[in-house]
Amino acid sequence: xxxxxxxxxxxxxxxxxxxxxxxxxxxKARWCSGCGAHTILHSVQKLCEEEQLPPEKTVFVSxxxxxxxxPHYMKTYGFHGLHGRALPVASGxxxxxPDLNVFVITGDGDCCSIGAGHWVHAIRYNMKMVVLLxxxxxxxxxKKQTSPTSPLGTHSNTHPRGSVIPPIxxxxxxxxxxxxxxxxxxxxxKPAHLNATxxxxxDHPGLxxxxxxxxxPIWMRDTYEPTVxxxxxxxxxxxxxxxxxxxxxxxxxxxxxxxDPSNLIKAREVAELVKETTPIGLFYQNKNAIRYDExxxxxxxxxxxxxxxxxxxxxxxxxx
Amino acid sequence: xxxxxxxxxxxxxxxxxxxxxxxxxxxxxxxxEGAQKCGQSLGAISAKMGNGVWTVEIIPAEIQPPARxxxxxxxxxxxxxxxxxxxxxxxxxxxxxxxxxxxxxxIDQNAYKPGTYLLIENKWATHTEETAIAYxxxxxxxKELGYKIFEIPMEKECLKHVSDAKxxxxxxxxxxxxxxxxxxxxxxxxxxxxxxxxxxxxIIQSNLELLHAGYEYATENFPMHFTIPSKLSEEDYVVMNxxxxxxxxxxxxxxxxxxxYPITPATSATHAMAETIESAGGIIHQAEDEIAxxxxxxxASYAGKTAVTITSGPGIALKTEFIGLxxxxxxxxxxxxxxxxxxxxxxxxxxxxxxxxxxxxxxxGDSPKVIIAPSTIEECFHFVILARKLAESFRxxxxxxxxxxxxxxxxxxxxxxxxxxxxxxxxxxxxWKEGVKVYDWDKNTGISKRPIPGQKGGMYTLTGLxxxxxxxxxxxxxxxxxxxxxxxxxxxxxxATLKPPTIHGDQEGDMLLVGWGSTRGAIxxxxxxxxxxxAKVSSxxxxxxxxxxxxxxxxxxxxxxxxxxxxxxxxxxxxxxITEENRRYSQLAWYLRAQTLTDIDCLSNVFGQPMSPxxxxxxxxxxxxxxxxx
Numbered sequence: 001x002x003x004x005x006x007x008x009x010x011x012x013x014x015x016x017x018x019x020x021x022x023x024x025x026x027x028k029a030r031w032c033s034g035c036g037a038h039t040i041l042h043s044v045q046k047l048c049e050e051e052q053l054p055p056e057k058t059v060f061v062s063x064x065x066x067x068x069x070x071p072h073y074m075k076t077y078g079f080h081g082l083h084g085r086a087l088p089v090a091s092g093x094x095x096x097x098p099d100l101n102v103f104v105i106t107g108d109g110d111c112c113s114i115g116a117g118h119w120v121h122a123i124r125y126n127m128k129m130v131v132l133l134x135x136x137x138x139x140x141x142x143k144k145q146t147s148p149t150s151p152l153g154t155h156s157n158t159h160p161r162g163s164v165i166p167p168i169x170x171x172x173x174x175x176x177x178x179x180x181x182x183x184x185x186x187x188x189x190k191p192a193h194l195n196a197t198x199x200x201x202x203d204h205p206g207l208x209x210x211x212x213x214x215x216x217p218i219w220m221r222d223t224y225e226p227t228v229x230x231x232x233x234x235x236x237x238x239x240x241x242x243x244x245x246x247x248x249x250x251x252x253x254x255x256x257x258x259x260d261p262s263n264l265i266k267a268r269e270v271a272e273l274v275k276e277t278t279p280i281g282l283f284y285q286n287k288n289a290i291r292y293d294e295x296x297x298x299x300x301x302x303x304x305x306x307x308x309x310x311x312x313x314x315x316x317x318x319x320x
Numbered sequence: 321x322x323x324x325x326x327x328x329x330x331x332x333x334x335x336x337x338x339x340x341x342x343x344x345x346x347x348x349x350x351x352x353e354g355a356q357k358c359g360q361s362l363g364a365i366s367a368k369m370g371n372g373v374w375t376v377e378i379i380p381a382e383i384q385p386p387a388r389x390x391x392x393x394x395x396x397x398x399x400x401x402x403x404x405x406x407x408x409x410x411x412x413x414x415x416x417x418x419x420x421x422x423x424x425x426x427i428d429q430n431a432y433k434p435g436t437y438l439l440i441e442n443k444w445a446t447h448t449e450e451t452a453i454a455y456x457x458x459x460x461x462x463k464e465l466g467y468k469i470f471e472i473p474m475e476k477e478c479l480k481h482v483s484d485a486k487x488x489x490x491x492x493x494x495x496x497x498x499x500x501x502x503x504x505x506x507x508x509x510x511x512x513x514x515x516x517x518x519x520x521x522x523i524i525q526s527n528l529e530l531l532h533a534g535y536e537y538a539t540e541n542f543p544m545h546f547t548i549p550s551k552l553s554e555e556d557y558v559v560m561n562x563x564x565x566x567x568x569x570x571x572x573x574x575x576x577x578x579x580x581y582p583i584t585p586a587t588s589a590t591h592a593m594a595e596t597i598e599s600a601g602g603i604i605h606q607a608e609d610e611i612a613x614x615x616x617x618x619x620a621s622y623a624g625k626t627a628v629t630i631t632s633g634p635g636i637a638l639k640t641e642f643i644g645l646x647x648x649x650x651x652x653x654x655x656x657x658x659x660x661x662x663x664x665x666x667x668x669x670x671x672x673x674x675x676x677x678x679x680x681x682x683x684x685g686d687s688p689k690v691i692i693a694p695s696t697i698e699e700c701f702h703f704v705i706l707a708r709k710l711a712e713s714f715r716x717x718x719x720x721x722x723x724x725x726x727x728x729x730x731x732x733x734x735x736x737x738x739x740x741x742x743x744x745x746x747x748x749x750x751x752w753k754e755g756v757k758v759y760d761w762d763k764n765t766g767i768s769k770r771p772i773p774g775q776k777g778g779m780y781t782l783t784g785l786x787x788x789x790x791x792x793x794x795x796x797x798x799x800x801x802x803x804x805x806x807x808x809x810x811x812x813x814x815x816a817t818l819k820p821p822t823i824h825g826d827q828e829g830d831m832l833l834v835g836w837g838s839t840r841g842a843i844x845x846x847x848x849x850x851x852x853x854x855a856k857v858s859s860x861x862x863x864x865x866x867x868x869x870x871x872x873x874x875x876x877x878x879x880x881x882x883x884x885x886x887x888x889x890x891x892x893x894x895x896x897x898i899t900e901e902n903r904r905y906s907q908l909a910w911y912l913r914a915q916t917l918t919d920i921d922c923l924s925n926v927f928g929q930p931m932s933p934x935x936x937x938x939x940x941x942x943x944x945x946x947x948x949x950x
């Protein structure tokens with residue numbers, strides 16, 4: 001297949017495969033109409049195309065819930081596993097396969113409730129992968145139960161008089177976990193920001209944790225509509241090392257705040273803003289955090305002879 | 321190579337040694353006094369001399385229970401003989417106790433018999449007043465029970481050579497035992513040097529001095545000296561426990577990912593490989609919890625690197641959902657369950673074969689998986705290699721069930737010659753054959769080949785939801801029926817390749833004993849001893865529990881009675897409310913009754929102890945109305 005890369009006007013060799021966005025699409029997504037997951041799916045497929053990720057070298061791992069159907073709609077390898085357990089599976093996939101591009105799709109129930117223990121440790125492992133938290137602040141697939149990120153007072157089928165405990169702030173929590181290396185927040189209804197965030201996350205040498213504030217038109221319309229409609233509800237975090245938007249995209253934000261993503265203490269302060277406004281952008285990045293996947297792959301490719309030799313040396317200890 | 325025991329010191333000729341076929345020796349103490357090291361060394365020395373050996377650790381549940389507590393015995397039993405030894409045996413012949421209190425727990429466990437020699441540290445006789453009284457009372461009590469007591473000034477003797485007797489008393493005892501049982505002193509010296517190989521020369525020398533001192537002490541101060549003739553083998557041997565064998569098996573299987581969370585009594589398998597596995601091409605992942613441990617393993621397996629997770633009963637309970645997923649999505653995986661007493665936290669350091677039905681059925685829906693159970697230390701090694709092959713060939717999780725008895729039991733076996741074909745081959749990254757479905761279930765065998773990430777054209781999304789041959793979510797009734805049937809068919813396909821079990825003893829008779837796992841040695845020894853007394857007793861031992869080995873019904877039909885011997889719970893008819901109708905059978909008996917419609921009885925208990933031949937013989941006496949025990 002011959003194709004042009006307009007930036008360089010270079011003709012690719014004929015045997016080099018070029019992937020179009022359609023090459024990443026599988027069956028038609030079965031999410032509700034108006035669900036934020038549709039735009040995220042498109043944005044992720046766009047990223048794959050831009051990065052020209054070979055579909056066979058790309059794995060989407062998910063848990064259970066609305067968002068976790070995601071891998072079924074990608075024409076890559078996928079793993080739609082257990083509720084809350086996407087992160088350990090993804091870590092296992094990546095451990096001895098540095099050649100694979102690993103993405104994790106998880107929801108607020110999946111990541112912040114039933115799988116919360118894995119969340120803490122996956123951040124600490126800091127293996128190179130992109131973790132997308134689809135946060136619609138509700139259990140959708142099981143029909144409207146309070147989620148760990150439901151705002152206080154959310155009326156749900158488990159709390160008809162309103163939820164009684166304050167929600168987890170996933171950004172704030174993640175910024176508190178050991179060895180955290182990349183934390184960003186974006187929204188599903190501003191594609192420019194979503195795309196730029198995914199790109200930044202993909203380029204990060206470690207685990208990139210991205211919380212995507214996501215609309216659920218079926219159960220949470222009242223919660224999201226004000227944020228979507230009110231231009232004051234968002235604050236764009238801006239910095240030359242952060243998520244870069246062009247001027248046009250930037251101009252759609254009324255509130256822009258400078259935030260240096262190398263400053264963890266400041267990042268935690270900004271994460272507290274969520275009470276008044278939703279800050280979006282890159283909170284924190286450390287490209288030098290220790291990576292467990294590098295340890296995992298360090299002894300790949302040892303010859304069978306060497307391996308047998310090592311086992312025999314150990315066996316000698318038991319020899320009589 | 322086994323070295324030649326040529327260098328017996330001359331003083332051993334000063335007295336007559338009684339030739340014996342075998343001996344059971346225990347060393348018991350408070351935790352941390354080195355009793356186990358002493359016993360392990362004795363076992364290793366004897367194995368090197370060509371004796372059959374079985375050692376089993378006596379472990380308290382805590383790391384450091386209070387000193388001198390009756391139930392806190394930490395120690396080891398060593399059974400050694402002229403022939404191969406396959407189990408811990410019945411009663412100890414000689415016990416070295418570093419304090420008298422720890423003997424109570426062992427006496428309660430029926431570990432000793434009248435006439436057993438008890439060699440007891442006598443420093444307690446002159447300790448605090450309270451201790452001295454307890455000591456004297458105990459000695460009197462033990463005498464009444466018919467034990468032969470020797471009060472030994474162990475501490476005092478050791479202090480002649482070292483300033484801190486706590487360190488090194490075990491080596492003095494080792495020297496003493498080497499003399500009493502005619503062990504090769506040169507082999508013993510090498511063993512001591514080996515134990516302390518990482519310490520400096522001074523420590524090695526002082527321990528050697530203690531070894532010799534103990535040896536000398538035994539020359540003068542005991543009326544009994546034994547010898548256990550041995551045969552030297554030309555073959556290379558190794559001696560280790562079951563968990564060590566598992567660890568070598570994991571590496572020899574070429575498994576690259578061992579994903580675990582600490583749990584007794586399984587974790588020592590991971591310790592045993594920790595220093596070597598990275599040079600052997602693998603890595604240990606210590607996960608944040610049991611669920612993550614198997615999730616990580618499933619992820620690695622999905623990505624083509626068939627992984628192992630090692631755990632015990634409570635870990636299996638937590639892993640159950642992932643096991644179901646691995647069955648459903650047909651992910652090859654090796655799960656090693658080193659069983660301990662249950663339910664719940666149960667008896668962490670004690671033996672039980674209580675997880676059979678849990679692994680067989682412990683998942684929602686129909687969840688067929690392969691279950692194999694090694695019956696010897698040697699099989700612990702080979703079965704891991706077998707498990708990985710089965711997992712990949714049949715695209716399924718494979719369980720390896722061992723138990724605390726195999727985990728800590730030590731036995732010599734022929735040294736395996738590591739073969740490259742045992743290793744997992746490089747993962748297939750060639751393009752996936754066009755048109756072949758992801759679950760291309762063979763109509764006859766249910767087996768299908770799986771695409772591995774990286775294979776062009778093989779892209780699919782694995783799912784725990786019901787799915788069709790393309791791995792697409794499918795709720796169609798016919799598809800689910802077909803999928804479940806295909807997964808079950810794989811067990812039948814594997815079963816078709818198995819041979820009926822070998823019958824140990826005559827092909828027909830009055831009683832067939834059926835066992836699985838670590839009880840094999842005790843069962844076969846009991847059956848042999850019964851046959852020597854004229855009883856028509858045979859035994860079979862099952863290695864495959866799922867699928868079940870073929871031909872069982874036929875075998876059962878040739879015996880008047882069939883009885884399983886297992887270390888797990890069953891009701892006893894005659895106890896309040898318990899009748900033939902409502903009795904709950906032990907796990908294998910329950911399973912075999914269902915599979916073969918044979919009236920199968922069971923001998924089972926949950927004392928947390930390895931099965932001993934005499935327990936089985938006692939039951940056989942009752943069942944067969946014969947006298948089998950002298």
